[in-house]
């Protein structure tokens with residue numbers, strides 16, 4: 001019996017490096033590849049699948065798949081621009097280049113979840129390394145706008161976020177959060193889709209959306225009112241209230257809080273015991289519990305991402321992000 005285990009870098013933002021912290025005996029490790037199509041082999045498979053389609057999906061779809069594969073395996077477009085007369089390679093270069101700098105980190109977590117969903121592990125644990133759980137989206141994403149321009153980047157980011165949250169909605173096994181320190185933004189809102197959340201008493205939970213001119217994501221506009229009631233959810237999602245671990249537990253966002261001194265020891269003892277339970281029974285029971293509202297969650301996810309695409313282009317958001325970086329520069 002095993003658990004899939006991978007960690008977010010505590011101090012860095014969600015979109016930084018995904019690292020495996022340690023090789024626990026009963027825990028199966030996942031070092032994520034990247035993205036939707038992780039390897040040449042899988043890309044070849046996707047290409048061959050395209051050939052079996054009755055109607056040719058058209059160059060646009062084929063170029064999109066090619067672009068996502070390059071983005072996932074090599075990151076933002078890094079090859080020299082082909083000449084105008086080299087039509088095919090120019091079209092491929094344009095497709096890849098149009099994705100701009102989609103953060104690879106989200107792609108890596110999605111890949112790790114895809115692997116954990118289909119391997120022989122019993123449950124999947126997400127935690128941070130170091131003093132922090134996760135500082136949310138890397139706000140420098142707003143500053144490095146590539147050649148695709150701000151509208152297209154915002155649209156691409158909305159699609160990326162929708163895929164990212166869908167991976168949690170559809171995850172078939174028990175997904176456990178081990179919150180080892182401060183958690184911010186999307187790292188907090190997505191917890192409403194986890195099956196249990198254990199926190200050190202040092203952890204804090206902050207979703208500073210309105211002060212960033214943004215809006216809730218991770219299905220939190222639905223899960224948080226459901227978990228804690230609308231007015232408590234509003235304090236977090238509208239009025240930027242930062243919760244202590246004890247407050248988050250009282251509201252039902254966190255399952256149990258442990259003293260920091262014994263947190264890691266106590267929580268991993270519990271998880272290793274869980275990982276010995278019959279994995280199909282756990283998976284099927286989770287799917288019964290989550291299945292009733294899966295459609296609803298996907299609809300909420302779509303609405304939240306649509307709203308965020310508008311928010312990211314808004315003056316409120318731009319001013320808030322500039323304020324964040326101005327504050328940094330003054331330090």
Ligand SMILES: CCCCCCCCCCCCC/C=C/C(=O)SCCNC(=O)CCNC(=O)[C@H](O)C(C)(C)COP(=O)(O)OP(=O)(O)OC[C@H]1O[C@@H](n2cnc3c(N)ncnc32)[C@H](O)[C@@H]1OP(=O)(O)O
Nearest residue numbers: 135136137138139140141154157161182184185186312328
């Ligand atoms: C128009 C195009 C649109 C593009 C949009 C791209 C989006 C990509 C798609 C996915 C989007 C998902 C939606 C997610 C939304 C969110 O997550 S919103 C929340 C974002 N996060 C924050 O606002 C965190 C703010 N930071 C903090 O609260 C604190 O820094 C901390 C994390 C609690 C740590 O506090 P402390 O220990 O006091 O350290 P600090 O001094 O505050 O920070 C250390 C340095 O790190 C920098 N930093 C911290 N967090 C971030 C961050 N999220 N992004 C960028 N930089 C961050 C901080 O500025 C400090 O930097 P220096 O001053 O240079 O040391």
